[in-house]
Amino acid sequence: MQSDNPTAAILVIGDEILSGRTREGNAHHLAQVLSATGFDLREIRVVSDDHDRIVAAIRALDGSLGGDYDLLFTSGGIGPTHDDITADAVADAHGTTVEIHPEARALLEARCARMGVPLTENRLRMARIPVGATLIDNAVSAAPGFSIGRTHVMAGVPEVFRAMVDWLLPRLGAGRPVQSLSVEVRRGESDVAEDLKAVAGEYADLSLGSYPFHDQSGWGTNLVVRGLDEARVAEAMDALKARLKL
Amino acid sequence: MQSDNPTAAILVIGDEILSGRTREGNAHHLAQVLSATGFDLREIRVVSDDHDRIVAAIRALDGSLGGDYDLLFTSGGIGPTHDDITADAVADAHGTTVEIHPEARALLEARCARMGVPLTENRLRMARIPVGATLIDNAVSAAPGFSIGRTHVMAGVPEVFRAMVDWLLPRLGAGRPVQSLSVEVRRGESDVAEDLKAVAGEYADLSLGSYPFHDQSGWGTNLVVRGLDEARVAEAMDALKARLKL
Missing domain, CATH: 3.30.70.2860 (Alpha-Beta Plaits)
Known part of the structure; x- marks a missing residue:
């Protein structure tokens, strides 16, 4: 199909997909949204929770890093636990480091205050954002995604992923719907x-x-x-x- | 997880997944089977019906071609139509060419005879197999898959894909189930x-x-x-x- 729509790839990060435990659904949802809004999805990859694999995939797919596509969307690995390593890998791929982002911290503080729970060290992990990234709104549970270069990093929980897609897509320069x-x-x-x-x-x-x-x-x-x-x-x-x- | 199980990747070939029209299910099925039978699935890729993309992915993933994994399983693109280009791409990646395979031709002839339909040029396309490949049995509709190097090529239709997986997996050297x-x-x-x-x-x-x-x-x-x-x-x-x- 002839198209000068922006090209896109999706990178899904998660052992639970590769083990067969969970059937991937976020990439399917985003594929439908991209077709309908004027982006040309060319590739989907699923890799495990492995730092080097994630870094290599981002470099191969993000056009701002010499990769193949105009836009890269990721799903998964930005939660509060020890196996949530996406932010560090994205920072590494983009040649930067991770820091507590003041605005992300404020969002988590406000949510914890509303829920009457303390902002523990684990919860604060979700404010660790690559330096230079901008935040993606999370209407479901506050902990934000982020964009850096042409990589857009979103959560793996389907409800949160969809809310982030809804917020993000209208802010990107779409082409013509298919x-x-x-x-x-x-x-x-x-x-x-x-x-x-x-x-x-x-x-x-x-x-x-x-x-x-x-x-x-x-x-x-x-x-x-x-x-x-x-x-x-x-x-x-x-x-x-x-x-x-x- | 420490494991010396054989490593594996899945390559799904199909515009219909990337357009959002079809939700991928073959990779999910195979992921479950691989975990249960002692293979360590490390990566899934979905690429479009594009010769160069398919060739590049096979070279990146098949360990016999310098790729990253012990085994590569593919799904899709081996039917009778003009957009079924997987056999040619796999042959190209493995440095060989495609020919009508006598045994595959015989399987298709027997099926056409049973169904009372002619073996047309389009149907015969499904006997085009890379030189040096061995056939994978198709208990559903005769047209075989094939194995070459460490690449195992199967159909995209779910019933056929599953039948091919059932036939193939016991013939590979599994490790220990997870x-x-x-x-x-x-x-x-x-x-x-x-x-x-x-x-x-x-x-x-x-x-x-x-x-x-x-x-x-x-x-x-x-x-x-x-x-x-x-x-x-x-x-x-x-x-x-x-x-x-x-």
């Missing part, structure tokens, strides 16, 4: 391959995909046309339906 | 951080993780102990419960 049309056919992928290829050749500026599935009734295929121009997407879908006699 | 115990506490992560850290320090050979969640009743945390020695995992969990007065 337009998408799909049709389901009760045929195997092999039976539609030739028509799909023909239409894809005529509409090289669009992305035409086929996604086979198998259910109680046997095989079917979802055909999807994606692009930035709504009229052009509709035209390609009409051409595809005409060829398939739908 | 033992895991978990306990849920109705406390925020900050309130358990100190005890968790103390026990993690005493049991440096194990992996202790905390996974906060938020539901109708407020905040809670799942505490998980993982390791290869069942008795040692149980001992660490007892120590953690004792500290937390559970």
